[in-house]
Amino acid sequence: MAEQDLQVPSSEPTRSAVKPAENEDKSPEALREAWHWLLHWWKDVVDEVDHIGVINKVQGESGLTARYVFMTCMSAGIAILGLLLSSPAVVIGAMLLSPLMSPIIGAGFALAIGDVRWLRECCWALAVGILVSIGFCALIVLASPLDTVTDEIAARTRPNLFDLGVAFFSALAGAYAMIKGREGTIVGVAIATALMPPLAVVGFGAATANGVVLGGSLLLFFTNLMTIALTAAIIARLYGFRSSLSSQQTLWQSILVVGVFLALAVPLAISLQRIAWEANAYRRANAVVADQFGDKARVSQLDLDFLSDPTRINATVLTPDLQPDVSERVQRLLVNELNQPFEVIINQYRVGVADSDVEAAELAAARLQAQNIEEDRRVSGLVTSMAMVAGVPPENVVVDRTAKRAMVKAKPLPGAGLGSYYVLEQRLAEMKPDWTVIIEPPATALPELELMKDDPLLPDKADYQLALWAIRRIDAPVAVSGDGLAGRALVKRLEDAGVTARYAGQGNATRGRLRLEWLAPDALADGD
Incomplete structure (x- = not known):
């Protein structure tokens, strides 16, 4: 019995020590097998693709043709009219005609296989399409009595994470559709969604000599363009499109292709850095505001206005305990953490004082919050519109929320007389009838x-x-x-x-x- 008693504990550790060793040996092996299986499966997927056929098809559709120029003009014309009318439905209609997908996806495939001549043809077609779109939109704006910066126009003057996401997923859909032979109108709409509206806004900015609109929309357009082209190139490489498929490949051409790839990537990286900073600022602002209240509180709304100087943060918090001086504390914390000046406004609504009153209190706070959000949105839109009309930064617009009064001093715009500023002020006043809108024009010649x-x-x-x-x-x-x-x-x-x-x-x-x-x-x- 004594020997048995001694053998039992001595054998158990041996079995328990062996099992982990066996598991440790099997786990990496299982991962390697899974990885090899995945590679083998993907190789089968790639082998099913008719690479030469896809290249011939994409190459045949990505050149400069009369149909391409005509359809680009028609799409641009409908897009700019939809933007001037602030009609999303009309803007969507422009996407159904836009042929911009072909040269952009073609450029991505040319980058993937290193065909410089094809890349040059795609870039030429794309450049002509861009210039034609901008010029045609500018002519329509000059001939149109509508030249007010609408909400649809203002929304396309600054790239953000959502715009980048639209361009990225559009490129995925476009490249996949081309490879699988399922390209069509719907995929073209996805590409045009990311490119044609900002391109039309570039034409608007050029026609009205508005540097704020022109610069912002041009940055958005090129950010989306680079995202689509580079994503298409990467997807093409993943599907096995290599330099061996091109008869034009040389060492210097390879170097040139790599140079073009890097040239596209640099400005995109700069835009991504700014977008990433804004996303991090939003996340940190939400966390800092939430930390100032207990677990029972809830941050129901948080808005950051990156166009204002300093960056304005407007938050709504539902809390059972009101916190004094919380806006100042949050402002100090964010300035120290992000090294950026902020203006913080935190609206606190007391809820949850008694269990029976929670739902009623939250409902009342939600209604008030919705009113405040709508008012902030309207004020922000008015400020953006006035700044773009006046050709000045948004911080130059003086806003008195109490008196509902907004003022801005306009810069001289080429070809704009006093009548132009008068009409613009009237139209902005009609858009915001409960506000007093004042545009001070330059002291140009008075009418006889x-x-x-x-x-x-x-x-x-x-x-x-x-x-x-x-x-x-x-x-x-x-x-x-x-x-x-x-x-x-x-x-x-x-x-x-x-x-x-x-x-x-x-x-x-x-x-x-x-x-x-x-x-x-x-x-x-x-x-x-």
Whole structure:
């Protein structure tokens, strides 16, 4: 019995020690077998692809043709009209016509196999398509009475993580469809979704000489373009498309292809770095705000406005215990952690004081939160629109939320007179009827006022209203020249409207018209 008692414990450790050793030996072997099986399976998938046939098909569809140019123009025209009308349905209609997928996917395959001549042909077709789209959209904007920055236009002036995701998945779908022979309208729509709207906005920015719109949409377009081209090249390589399939392959051409690949990757990496920083800032802001409250609290809404300076954070928290000075604490923590200035606004709503009141309190807070979110969205959209119309950064727009008043001083835009700024202000005011929208135009030439035939002492009403609007916005004195009786009557009328004016004699005014000119404040003098 004693020997048995001693043998039992001595044998157990031996068995327990052997089992882990066997498991340790089998686990890597199982992983290797699984890896080899996966490689073998993928090799079978690649071997099923008709590489030469796919290359011939893609190459035949990615060149510059008359149909390609025509359909690009039609797609661009519909896209810019949809953006001007702020109609997503019309913008979607433009995607059904866009032929941009073919040269972009072709460029990706050319990169994969290292065919420089094919790559050059795709780039030429793409360059012509881009220039034609921009030019055609610019012509439509110039000919159209609609030139206001709509929400649809503003949404396509800054690349973000979601835009990058659309471009990435579009490229996956496009490359896969080409390889499997299932390309068609739907895949083309996916590619066009990432490219045609921002390209149309580039045309809008060029036509209106708006640098903010032009630069932002151009960055978004090239970020999406590079994402699609590089993703298509990588997918093509994974499916076995190699340099051995190209008869044009040389050492220098290989070096050139690698150089093009890197040239595309560098600006994309810069955009990705910015996007990654914004995503991290959002994640850290959410975590820091949540840490200031207990487990029973909930961050129901968190918005970051990266266009503002400093970056504005607006959060809504449902909590049973209100925290004093929490906005200042969160602001200090984020500034120290991210080395970036922030403006933090945290709206706290007390809920959960009694179990029976939780649902009612949360419902009331949710309604109020929805109202605040909608108001913030409207204000942010108004600020963005005013900044783009004025050609200035958004931080130059002065907003008084209490009085619901927004003001901006516009930069001179080529070809834009006072009437252009007046119309833009009116349209923005119509979009936000509960706000007072003020655009201060540059001090360009005031309109000559044509005297009415039935009453030669009164100027044309429309011209007078435009002149009065400009004088009030710029807040500078004016000199009136022309017919004596009509000129003095206009001076009196302007003074009654609160404008400083003086009569300057006949001057260079055309007969039957009154001429208005800006005066420096120290140029005022009594008398005629």
